[in-house]
Amino acid sequence: MTTSAASSRTVLIASAETDLRSRFAEALQQAGHRTLEAARTSDLLGLVDNDQPGVDLLLLDLGLAGSEGVALVRRVRDDAGSLPIIVFSGSVSSADEVPELAALGVTGYVNEHSEAQQILPSLAPHLFPDSFNRRSSPRVVLAIPVSYRVDNTIAGALTLNISKGGLAIRTMSPLAVSTKANARFRLPGSNREISADARAVWSDRRVGMGLQFEQMDAGDQTAVDEFVDLHDESDPDASRLI
Structure with missing residues (x-):
């Protein structure tokens, strides 16, 4: 399915990995949608310069700048102001980078290993933010791997978003409402595996399902809470540029 000209977006994909750029493009x-590609830092900065209008979204591999990924985001901010930036989650080198990226206005993360059919659902909230209504509980758009276990059956998928109380998961085989499951995932930049006993609260084969957290370790809950607080765009006190 293609978009109309009025809803078409221009996406800049910045990574030294040719296969990654090609798959997303x-x-x-x-x-x-229209795509631009940058394989080097100099290419990226040239394309996001204020004199080059029209880029609607940047997909950024922090590894493009070696160990200076946060500094690269800062340079992009200096040149491109409020351009929405999505970071490939595997390029976050440590948990210490996450609050710095949040302060610089990084709006989300996407799994660089996403299969072709998962890419658009993961990016849709960033391509068309006005079409995704926020609920009373703040949600952060996030596409990371998640596994969930029901009895002796384990399945894997990608998240759509995360809140302090649960996950939305992209899957064509959602669990029935009220089904209990154990979900496991890692937040970007963290080696901590979060484990949560959860229950399916909505299910839609066209979209996926929502899991509501029912029980988790206090440290895991704190990690989720802090991540959501850092990236919650509805918080007027959040330290962000966009």
Whole structure:
């Protein structure tokens, strides 16, 4: 399915990995979006300069700048102001980078290993933010791997978003409402595996399902709470530029 010209977006994909750029570019182009690619820092900075209007979203591999990923985001901010930035989650080198990236206005993370059919659902909230209504509980758009276990059956998928109380998961085989499961995932930049006993509270084969946390370790809950607080765009006191 393609988008109309009015809803088409221009997405800049910045990574030294040719396969990564090509996979994301192909998925976006097939949906009618325009893509630009940057394989080097100099290419990226040239394309986001204020004299080059029209980029709607930046997908950024922090590894493009070696160990200076946060500094690269800062340079992009200096040149491109409020351009929405999504970071490839695997390029976050440590948990210490996450609050710095949040302060610089990084709006979300996407799994660089996403399969073609998962790319557009993961990016849709960033491509069309006005179409995604926020609920009373703050949610952060996040596409990371998650596994969930029901009895002796384990399945894997990608998250759509996370809140302090649960996860939305992209899957074509959602659990029935009220089904209990154990979900496990790692937040960007962290080696901590979070484990949560949860229950399916909504289920839709066209979209996926929502898992509501029912029980988790206090340290895991704190990690989730802090991550959501750092990236909650509805918080007027959050330290962010966009």
